[in-house]
Amino acid sequence: MAKKRRLYWQLFIPYLLIVLLALIAVLLYSSNLLEEILLKQTESDLRSQAILFQEQLRSDLPPDDRTDALCKTLGRGLPTRFTVILPNGRVVGDSDEDPARMDNHLDRPEVATALTEPVGVSTRFSNTLGKRMMYLAMPLRESQMLFAIVRASVPIESVYGRIKTVQNRILLGGAIVAFLAVIAGFLVYRRVRRPLRQIQEGAMAFARGEFQPKLPLPDTEEMAQVAETLNRMAAELQQRIGTITQQRNELETVLSSMAEGVFGVDRDERIMGMNQAAGRILGCDPLLTRGKTIQEAFRISSLQEFVKKALAGEERLEEDFLINIYGERERALNVHGTPLRDESGNRTGILVVMHDITELRRLENIRRDFVANASHEIRTPLTAIKGFVETLRDGAMQNPEDADRFLSIIQKHVDRLAALVEDLLSLSRIERETERDEIILEEQAIQGVLESAVQLCRGKGDARNIRIELVCSETLKAKINPPLLEQAVMNLLDNAINASADGKAIRVETGEQETEVLVHVKDLGLGIEKGNLDRLFERFYRVDKARSRKRGGTGLGLAIVKHIMEAHKGRVTVESRPGAGSAFTLHLQKVSPEKIIQS
Ligand SMILES: Nc1ncnc2c1ncn2[C@@H]1O[C@H](COP(=O)(O)OP(=O)(O)OP(=O)(O)O)[C@@H](O)[C@H]1O
Ligand SMILES: [Mg+2]
Numbered sequence: 001m002a003k004k005r006r007l008y009w010q011l012f013i014p015y016l017l018i019v020l021l022a023l024i025a026v027l028l029y030s031s032n033l034l035e036e037i038l039l040k041q042t043e044s045d046l047r048s049q050a051i052l053f054q055e056q057l058r059s060d061l062p063p064d065d066r067t068d069a070l071c072k073t074l075g076r077g078l079p080t081r082f083t084v085i086l087p088n089g090r091v092v093g094d095s096d097e098d099p100a101r102m103d104n105h106l107d108r109p110e111v112a113t114a115l116t117e118p119v120g121v122s123t124r125f126s127n128t129l130g131k132r133m134m135y136l137a138m139p140l141r142e143s144q145m146l147f148a149i150v151r152a153s154v155p156i157e158s159v160y161g162r163i164k165t166v167q168n169r170i171l172l173g174g175a176i177v178a179f180l181a182v183i184a185g186f187l188v189y190r191r192v193r194r195p196l197r198q199i200q201e202g203a204m205a206f207a208r209g210e211f212q213p214k215l216p217l218p219d220t221e222e223m224a225q226v227a228e229t230l231n232r233m234a235a236e237l238q239q240r241i242g243t244i245t246q247q248r249n250e251l252e253t254v255l256s257s258m259a260e261g262v263f264g265v266d267r268d269e270r271i272m273g274m275n276q277a278a279g280r281i282l283g284c285d286p287l288l289t290r291g292k293t294i295q296e297a298f299r300i301s302s303l304q305e306f307v308k309k310a311l312a313g314e315e316r317l318e319e320d321f322l323i324n325i326y327g328e329r330e331r332a333l334n335v336h337g338t339p340l341r342d343e344s345g346n347r348t349g350i351l352v353v354m355h356d357i358t359e360l361r362r363l364e365n366i367r368r369d370f371v372a373n374a375s376h377e378i379r380t381p382l383t384a385i386k387g388f389v390e391t392l393r394d395g396a397m398q399n400p401e402d403a404d405r406f407l408s409i410i411q412k413h414v415d416r417l418a419a420l421v422e423d424l425l426s427l428s429r430i431e432r433e434t435e436r437d438e439i440i441l442e443e444q445a446i447q448g449v450l451e452s453a454v455q456l457c458r459g460k461g462d463a464r465n466i467r468i469e470l471v472c473s474e475t476l477k478a479k480i481n482p483p484l485l486e487q488a489v490m491n492l493l494d495n496a497i498n499a500s501a502d503g504k505a506i507r508v509e510t511g512e513q514e515t516e517v518l519v520h521v522k523d524l525g526l527g528i529e530k531g532n533l534d535r536l537f538e539r540f541y542r543v544d545k546a547r548s549r550k551r552g553g554t555g556l557g558l559a560i561v562k563h564i565m566e567a568h569k570g571r572v573t574v575e576s577r578p579g580a581g582s583a584f585t586l587h588l589q590k591v592s593p594e595k596i597i598q599s
Contacts, residue, residue: 007193012185019181023174030170031163038159039134043121046080046136050152053082054140061140062147067093083151085111085137092148097128105149110137114149123156131155195223203230211238261354264340265307269293272349281333281354283325300325303335310337310350320357332361366538373540377420377554381413416552423556427539427563430484434567441479441568443591446517447472449482450508453489457497464502468493472510478517478588480568485588488564488572491557492521492584498551499525499582512590516570519586527578536574537562561586 053074057063060070063084071082075095084093089106091099105111113120114137126133137151195218202215211234215227255262261278263271263286271289274297279286282298289297294304302321310317317337324330334355340348388406396402433439454470461468489508496506504524511518528536528543535541540555542548548555558572561584565572569589576582 007196008186008189011189011192012182015181015185016178019174019178023170023178026174027167027170031167034163034166035159038162039123039156042134042154042156042159043136046134046152046154047119047138049078049080049082050136050138050150053152054138054150057084057140057148057150058142061142063092068099069093071095079154081153083153085149085151087115087146087148102128105151108135108137110135110151111149113137114139114151115146126153129155132157132160192220192223194218195220195227199223199227199230202227206230206234206237209241211235259356261356262351263289264349264351265294265311266349267311267347269295269307269311271297278352278354281323281331281356283328303333306335306337307350307352310339310352314339331356331358333357370539373555374420374424377540378417380549381417381420384413385410385417412552416554419552420554420556423554423560426487427556427560430560430563430567434563439481439484439567441481441589443477443479444482445474445477446480446485446510446519446588447474447476449480449485450489450510450519453486453493454508456486457490457493460494461497461506464497464500466497466500466503467505468508469505470508472508476510476512476517477591479591480588484564484567485586488561488586489519489521491561492586495557495584496521496523496525496582498548498553499523499527501525515590517588517590519588520583521585522581522583524581527580527582528574528576529578533574533576537572 056070056074057067060066063086067084071084071093072095075082078095080095082093082095083091083105085091085105089104089111091102091105093099094102108122109124110120110122113122118138120135120137122135124133124135125131132155133153134156135151135153137149139146140148140150198218199215205211214231214234217224217227255275256277258275258277261275261281263274263278266272270291270293274284274286274289276286279289282300282303284298294307298304300321300323302323306317306319306321316339319335321333321335322330323333334357336353337350338353340351342348388410392403392406396406430439450470450472454468458468493506493508500506500523506524507520507522509520509522511520532543536543537558539559541558542553542555561572565586570587573585573587574582575585
C-alpha cells in the first residue's frame with residue numbers, strides 16, 4: 001500500500017493554502033490600489049499648489065531676482081518645495097536651495113514634458129534632498145509666450161509609510177484568519193474522525209467474527225450510509241457463516257456416524273480429512289492426519305498404491321485388499337476411489353471409501369466350510385452304504401449271517417444320515433426362526449423342561465451305569481421356549497454321557513443371578529483342552545473326530561445349543577479341565593420382578 005497522508009493534513013493544508021493565497025492577493029491588490037489613490041491625491045494637491053504659485057508669479061513677469069525670494073516666502077512652513085525654471089533650463093528660484101548652485105534642469109523629465117504639454121509629472125529619488133519625491137511642472141505662459149516652468153514637489157516617503165501600515169494590518173488580519181482556519185480544520189477533522197474510528201473498529205470486530213454489537217449510526221448522512229452498509233454486510237455474513245457451519249456440522253455428523261471409513265486426498269497426496277471409522281480401520285488419529293501425506297498418515301503400501309492409481313486415473317476405482325496393522329488381526333477391505341472435482345470441473349483429488357468386509361469374508365468362509373463339511377459328512381455314510389449294498393449284491397446275500405451283519409451296518413449309516421439331516425434341518429429352522437423373530441418365549445417354570453430332558457437321556461446313561469442328578473427349585477422361572485430348551489439340555493447331556501467313563505455321575509443344577517437364570521450341566525469326564533474351547537460351538541467341530549464319529553456324532557450338537565440360546569436372547573458358556581470334567585452353562589433371561597407380581 002502506498003504511503004497515505006492523514007486525513008488531518010488533507011483537510012488542513014488546503015485550508016491553509018486557500019487562506020494564504022487569499023491573503024497575498026488582498027495584500028497585493030490593496031497595496032497597489034492604495035499607492036495609486038495616495039499618489040493621485042498627492043499629484044492633485046501638487047497641481048493646486050502649482051496653479052496658486054503660477055498665479056502669484058503671473059503678476060510679475062518675466063521672472064527676475066525677486067522670484068527666488070518669493071519662492072522662499074511661499075515655501076516657508078510647507079512640506080512643498082517650489083522651483084521656477086527658465087525655458088533654457090536655468091533655475092531662477094527655489095524655496096529650499098540657492099538657485100545659483102543648482103544645475104540646468106532641462107533634462108528633468110517633468111520639465112521636458114512641461115515644455116510641450118500643459119503638465120509634467122515625475123516620481124523619483126532626489127539626489128539633492130536624498131528623498132523619494134513627486135515632481136509636478138507646469139508651463140507659465142502669457143499671451144502664447146512661455147516665460148518659465150513652474151514646478152512644485154513634495155517627498156512621498158509618507159505615502160509608502162502609510163501603505164506599509166495598511167499592509168501590516170492586513171498581514172495581522174490574515175494571520176488571525178489563518179489561525180482560525182487551522183482551528184476550524186481541526187474541529188472539522190475531529191467531527192469526521194470519531195465516526196470514522198467507530199466504523200473502523202466495528203469493521204475490525206466484524207472481521208474477527210464478532211457481529212454484535214452493530215455499528216452506531218453517525219449523524220452525518222454519508223457516514224451513516226457507510227455504517228449501515230457495513231451493518232447489513234455483517235448481518236449477511238453472519239447468516240452465511242451460520243448456514244455454512246450448519247451444513248458442515250451436518251456433513252460431519254453424517255461422516256462420523258458412518259460405518260464406512262471415508263477420507264479425502266488432494267492432488268499432492270495429502271489427506272484433506274478423515275472420519276472416525278477410517279481412523280479406526282487404518283489405526284491413526286483422524287485429527288492428526290489432516291494435511292499429512294498418505295505416506296506419513298498410514299503405512300499400508302497396498303492402500304498407498306491404490307490412492308496413487310486412483311489419483312492418476314479418471315475413472316472410479318474399486319479394489320479389495322487384506323491389510324495387516326501391527327498388533328491387530330488381518331482385515332479385509334473393499335475400497336472405492338472416486339475423483340473429486342471443483343465447480344469448474346477440475347480434478348481436486350479423490351474420495352476414498354473403505355468398507356470393512358472382514359466379517360463378511362468370515363461369514364462367507366464359514367458358509368463355504370459348512371457346505372464342504374456337510375457334503376463330507378454325508379458322503380462318508382453314503383460311500384459305506386453303497387459299498388455294503390454292492391457287497392450284498394455280489395453274493396453276500398447268500399450268506400444269511402453276513403447279510404444280517406451288513407444290513408445292520410447299513411442301518412447304522414442310514415440312522416447316522418437321518419440324524420445328520422435332522423440336525424441340519426433343526427439348525428437351519430432355528431436360525432431362520434430366530435432371524436424372523438418367530439420363536440415365542442414364555443415366562444414359565446423350567447423344572448418340568450429339565451426333568452423331561454433328563455428323562456429322555458436316562459436310557460442312554462443307564463446303559464453305561466451313568467446316573468443323572470437334577471437339582472432345580474419348582475418356582476424357578478425364566479423366559480423360555482420349552483421344546484428348544486429341552487433339546488439344548490439333551491444335547492449337553494448327550495455330550496456329557498459320551499465324555500464320561502462308565503459309572504460316573506452327571507449333575508444338572510440351576511442357579512440365579514441378578515438378571516439371569518443359569519442351567520449347569522456338569523460331568524466328570526474327559527474335559528476339553530483350553531485351545532479347543534473357542535471353536536467348540538462351530539458347526540462340525542469335534543475335538544476328537546474318530547471318537548465322536550464312532551458314537552454317531554456329527555459335530556452339530558453344540559452349534560444347535562448355541563443357536564437355541566441366541567433364540568432365547570441368552571448364551572452358552574463352558575468351563576473345562578482336561579481329565580477333570582466339563583461344566584456347560586446355559587444363561588437364560590430372568591422374568592422381571594414386576595412381571596412376577598402381575599402374574
Ligand atoms: N462334556 C464334554 N466333555 C468333553 N468334550 C466335549 C463335551 N461336550 C462336547 N465335547 C466335544 O465337543 C465336540 C463337539 O460337540 P458336539 O455336541 O457339537 O458334537 P458331537 O457330540 O460330536 O456330535 P452331535 O452332538 O452332533 O451328535 C464333541 O465332539 C466333543 O469332542
Ligand atoms: Mg453332541
